[in-house]
Amino acid sequence: MDTHSLAARGTTTSAARRPLYLGAEVYRNSSYGRKHPLSIQRVSLATDLTRAMGWLPxxxxxxxxxASVDQLARFHTRDYIAALAKAEADQRVDAETGQRYNxxxxxxxxxxxxxxxxxxxxxxxxxxxxxVKDGGLVYSPASGTHHAAPGRASGFCFFNAPVLGILELLDQGLERVLYVDLDAHHGDGVQDAFHDDPRVLTISVHEGARWPYTGKAGDRAGGFARNLPVPAGLNDSELRFLxxxxxxxxxxxxxxxxxxxQTGSDALAxxxxxxLTLSNNALWEAVLELLDLAPRTIVVGGGGYNPWSVARCWGGIWAVMNGIDPATDPTPEAERLLRSITWERREGRNPPAHWFTTIADAPNEGPVREEVRALVPVVLAT
Structure with a gap:
C-alpha cells in the first residue's frame, strides 16, 4: 500500500467531515482479570497514543x-440487564445466574x-x-462488542453496542444500514439481531475455522447477511481483494x-x-475505502489482545479518518507511552523493537489464494 496516497485520499474525503472521537475514563483501570485476554489496556492506550501523536485535539x-436501562432494553432483556447490574454490585454470581446468563x-x-x-x-x-443523524463521522473504539445476545453474555461481550447503535439509526427512519465487520471472529450477534431485517445488510470477514464457528460462506441468515470466512494466513493483498x-x-x-x-485488530499478525496475518496497513486501507460509502459513518473497535498492536492500529484508524498518514515515526511522547506498556503473556516479555518505534507495521503482501477468490462469487450471487 502506498501510505502517502492513502493520506492524500483521506484528506480529500473523510477529514472534511470533522470526525468526532468517543472515549471514557472507565476503561483506563478496568480489567477482566489477570488471566483473561482482556487483562490489557486498549481503549485508554489508543486514546493516549492519538493524543501523544498530536492527532486528537x-x-x-x-x-x-x-446507556440507560431503557436504552439497553431496546435489544437486551430486562432480566439480563438487572442480573448484570447485580453481579457488578455483588461481585459474584450464583450458579443458576451464571448458567442462565453465561x-x-x-x-x-x-x-x-x-x-x-x-x-x-x-x-x-x-x-x-x-x-451522525444529519451526516457525519464518529469513532468509538470501545463500541465493537459484537457477540452479546439479548439475554446472554458471549465472547467477552456483555452488551451488544453495534446492535444498539444500529437500532438508533433505524429509529431515525433510515432504511438501509450497512454493517461491515473486519474482526477475526464472526459478527454473530449483529447478524442474528438483524437476520430477517432488510434495513440492515451485515457483511463479516472473519477466520473461518475460529470460534464461534458461524458465518459460513453460504450463510445469509434471513437473506440480509453476507459472510467471507477466510483461511488462516490472510494477508494484506487478500483483504484488499475482498x-x-x-x-x-x-x-x-x-x-x-x-x-x-467494526475494526477488531485481532486479525493482525x-x-x-x-x-490471520494482516498488517495494520491493511485495516487502515480498508477503513479508508469504506469511509465514504454513505453520509453517515460510525467506526467502532472490536477484538484485539496485544496492547501494542491494538493501540497502534486503532490510533492509526483515527489518523486515517482525519486524512493523516499514520505511517510515521512516533513522537518522543508516543514512544515513551509504547515503551511503558507491560504484557504478561510470553510474547510481551521480550517485545520486538518495532512495537515501540513504529506506528505502521511492515506490510504483509502476498498472493491471493484460490480459496479467497472463491468467496467472491458466493457472496455476490443473487
Missing amino acids: DEAYLDSPL LGKLENPVFPEMYRRPATGAGAAILAARL VQQAILPLAAWYKPQAVML DDPLSR
Whole structure:
C-alpha cells in the first residue's frame, strides 16, 4: 500500500467531515482479570497514543455516556440487564445466574466494572448514531462488542453496542444500514439481531475455522447477511481483494444511508487469538475505502489482545479518518507511552523493537489464494 496516497485520499474525503472521537475514563483501570485476554489496556492506550501523536485535539473528543436501562432494553432483556447490574454490585454470581446468563466464567468473568464498562460502550454507540443523524463521522473504539445476545453474555461481550447503535439509526427512519465487520471472529450477534431485517445488510470477514464457528460462506441468515470466512494466513493483498471485489460491489448494490465499520485488530499478525496475518496497513486501507460509502459513518473497535498492536492500529484508524498518514515515526511522547506498556503473556516479555518505534507495521503482501477468490462469487450471487 502506498501510505502517502492513502493520506492524500483521506484528506480529500473523510477529514472534511470533522470526525468526532468517543472515549471514557472507565476503561483506563478496568480489567477482566489477570488471566483473561482482556487483562490489557486498549481503549485508554489508543486514546493516549492519538493524543501523544498530536492527532486528537480536545474539541474532537467527547466523553461517552452510560446507556440507560431503557436504552439497553431496546435489544437486551430486562432480566439480563438487572442480573448484570447485580453481579457488578455483588461481585459474584450464583450458579443458576451464571448458567442462565453465561456470567462468572473465564469467558465473561465477574469484575468491578462489568456493567458500567459495557454500558458505556453501548452508550457511545447510541450517541454516535445520534451525532451522525444529519451526516457525519464518529469513532468509538470501545463500541465493537459484537457477540452479546439479548439475554446472554458471549465472547467477552456483555452488551451488544453495534446492535444498539444500529437500532438508533433505524429509529431515525433510515432504511438501509450497512454493517461491515473486519474482526477475526464472526459478527454473530449483529447478524442474528438483524437476520430477517432488510434495513440492515451485515457483511463479516472473519477466520473461518475460529470460534464461534458461524458465518459460513453460504450463510445469509434471513437473506440480509453476507459472510467471507477466510483461511488462516490472510494477508494484506487478500483483504484488499475482498474489499474491492466483494464488499464495495455489495455496497454499490445496497446504496447504504449509513455505514458502521467494526475494526477488531485481532486479525493482525501480532495478535495471539487468531491465525490471520494482516498488517495494520491493511485495516487502515480498508477503513479508508469504506469511509465514504454513505453520509453517515460510525467506526467502532472490536477484538484485539496485544496492547501494542491494538493501540497502534486503532490510533492509526483515527489518523486515517482525519486524512493523516499514520505511517510515521512516533513522537518522543508516543514512544515513551509504547515503551511503558507491560504484557504478561510470553510474547510481551521480550517485545520486538518495532512495537515501540513504529506506528505502521511492515506490510504483509502476498498472493491471493484460490480459496479467497472463491468467496467472491458466493457472496455476490443473487
